[in-house]
Amino acid sequence: MPTDLTPGEWQEVERLYHRARDLTEQERATLLEAECADAGVRSEVESLLQYDVAADGYLERPALEAAAASLVFDRGPLPAGRRIGGYEVRSFLGAGGMGEVYLARDVRLERDVALKVLERFVASDPEYLRRFEEEARAASGLTHPNIVTIYGVGEDDGVAYIAMELVRGRTLRAVLSAEGVALEQAIDLAAQLAEALAAAHAAGIVHRDLKPENLMVTAGGLLKVLDFGIAKRRHTVTPDAGLTGGVESRSDTARSAISGTLGYMSPEQAAGRPVDHRSDLFSLGAILYEMLNRRQALDQDSAGSDPQTNGRAAVTSRAPVPADVPAPLRDLVDRCLAADAEARDSNSHDVAIILRQLQEELRYPTAGRPVTRRRALWMVGAATLSTAAGVAAWSRWSAGPAVASLAVLPFTNVDRDPAIDYLCDGITDSLIRRVAYVPDLSVRPRSTVFNFKHTGVDARAAGRQLGVDAVMTGTVTASAGRLVVTVELIDVATGEPTWSDRYERPASDLLTLQHDLAIAILDEGIRRKPDASVRRQFERGPTEDGEANDLFLRGVYRHRIGGEDNYLVARGLLAQAVAKDPTFALAFVSLASTFTVMTIDGYERPTTAWPESNRNIRRALEIDPAMPEAHAERASSWFFFDHDWEAAEREWNRALEAHASPALPDLLSGAALKLWALGRADEALALARRARTLDPLTPALAAQEADLLLHVGRLDAAARIYSDVLSRVPGNAEAWFGLAETRRAQGDYDQAIAALQRGHGAASDGSAGARSPLFQRAHGASGYRELERAAVRLELEQAEAYLARGGYVSPLDLARGYARLADAERAFVFLDLAFEENAPGLVFLNVDRAWDALRGDDRLAAAARAVGLPVHS
Amino acid sequence: MINQRPSGEEPRTERVTRLLAAWGAGDESALAQLVPLVQSELRQIARRQMRRERNGHTLQTTAVVNEAYLRLFDVTGMRFRDPGHFLAMSARLMRRVLVDHARSRGAVKRGGGAVKVTLDDAFSVSDERTPDLVALDDALEALAALDRRKSQVVEMRFFGGFSVAETAKALSVSPETVMRDWRLAKAWLLRELRHAD
Incomplete structure (x- = not known):
């Protein structure tokens, strides 16, 4: 820019610049038009104004502050080209912490790394050297997408170094002080951290x-944790404490030294007491708080002045999280920031799950509907969708040299791109479906492996938990219209990859990609040579139409998230898929399932939805008469709608035959439901147990077995299973409610009330929520009853309000509500209406606890008889 | 000429103050002694602060600045007849020290024809983009040719780390003027440096 202005002109530039600064573009133009005749002056003013906003934060930190880090070090940066270990220095990236960081090249593997070089004066300090080594040691054992990977550590020619993954991005601090983070991103980042x-x-x-x-x-929004520098391995992990119980016994010198950063440090750490993983949860809470509030949770100044009381005072005095943040998230922050470690959530895995659930709810809200609890009991086994696919010879083990048992883990969405999440699930699904056709290969069901989505458990650990000898993992990334999929087969015994591959295709070419991937896995990955018919099934995808395939994957993805809105979106997508490809049998079944599930969930009138469901199932069976998914869906229909128990059983059996295996957990579960409804609880229990043995990780299956145990009065066993589910999935409302019921049956009312409170909190149903005063004063049997009744009343109020707005509520829901309040007159009025529209839940009249208060009433017995249920006089 | 005494005998602050006064009075050889003296002192302060950080991962840079001013510049001592002048000289000294330091680092850095990677898009250890002090120094010279006072304001605020009030006092202008100068100077420098890239 020309700066050859005369002093007079420069003065004029200055005057106009300051006057124009606060004006809009329009006003600026008017001002300069009116007051500035000189073209040179005008262009100078305009040019400077372009930098006005950017100049805001510029130079605001004193130079010394910015330069301080580099002053610490003796020498200038290492020159480019210098070799250290197997790394060649490319350029200086920055200085900080204990040394300098360079961009370097791993000469052997030809990849860029970040090379952290320990400064000489630091290297001569044994305490620093110890920490440096500790950092490398602690972190090198961790492989996780959200933890910076350590490639190596060593010393060369007197220079100590750590080579680590090069991360291109900014620190969260920089993000916070620049633009901050929006609510959804805050949750996502906190979830990644967890x-x-x-x-x-x-x-x-x-x-x-x-x-x-x-x-x-x-x-891309991916978070990476740096500097496990002062991380310590916990020395004492008692066997029964497992993941959560081990309290670190810190020894010798370290004990007195307070490591960590005031402002994010837990009270116990600040006080120099032993810390465990819950100290990290406190820091997570402080970071999440700061993302939501754009200010620190703990006042650094006051905290710094007295480390002994850090936290306690500051924790109680901090400003509340803004009211527009969802209540469950505020509660989570409060729990994490509890001064007492005991009051925090027991482990980071739970916190991650809670955050992921919140994220899902934000993204696809399911609000606007009264919440009913019946779904808990009925849903299991009802919606087979395409989940039924993917299990073969579970119990048949082949001891051949090739892979005998395999788990395909959900593919990772590397960039956390919400737009391709459905692809990650869809590619995984389709792989599971295909490998299930391979004889003598035991493949873990979809429902089981998807419990590992977002958990961060590494492949080998997951493989051990699933009892397989190989695990397949993969990643999906999309950019500029291209898809990149990587896949790796890992030997669980050694933890080593035995095969890996990478595919890059235009996004529009997904079908070919899925096909090529499947073939490569068969020929090179698991190395099987099945006969021609299996091979054909393996090669054949459910459709040849790329667009239909994409619509199908999107539809199934939304269907699985659940909730009224998502079901409707899924229905729309699946209807488009079958319009594109009228021979797409699996899409017809999935479309049918949206009708079935919406009816069972009480979102839709059975009289309109059942015929739609049946019509689509028939289409699927016309195209592929053996399709197990279609038979399973048909079985549900016979059972819930036609009350034809024999026909339902016949269809279940046909679905089971389709795979040469004894077991689809979902089908077993469906059959168990039927037996339970017919009063054959012990047989139902046996089937439910088998389902759970096959698929030990899916909460709904475990909860079903527990529900049945509760039903037959085996209370201790029921409580054990509920507790086990809750230790893995603390946000599972159904299990909390089941546990509450079990504790009540055991006469332990205080425990029952506590479980009820957690259940309502987890369900976020607004009813007698976690903060309700009702819970403060509820005690004993009467307290529990009062809480139950309050929840029912609220449910009924919500339902009536929804009806008043013109919505649909199943009359059976209203009937059950009034039955629970022992209001027989209203209950039977609505039960009659439920009969008129053939509500699916009628099959449970004999076993549904909601009716217990009216068991002696003849009208109830008559209703059960009308459904075709056995009635004892 | 300065009557030198062994550095061990004379307290550091007094020595810096004395040399600053000499430099302020036009003795350029005083500056030659000041730069390495202050640089080594800053280094020790930075390291001390670093050791204080128990985890060894973050340097509390504000603490470095505070301690540096406390130990090096006897701001409250008012040994100068004109305290404003003293502040201005401190800021100018800081500029020399830090730019020299940056220049010595930069010489090595640019020597190898390294790939240019800014902290912004690479593994980041420090949070903010540290301005390139050498380029800024050059731009500030150009600004001085156009508007000397504005370059002084930047020297005081950025290199000296002084407040608006202190700067106003040192330059004998109103705080409003300092703020206006600061504002325009930053936009001007930013433009200059973006174009230099």
């Missing part, structure tokens, strides 16, 4: 210095 912690904690490593400066965020 997932990283879950992996570290599972390995017995506590980070101890989490703060926004130690977290990198890439442009």
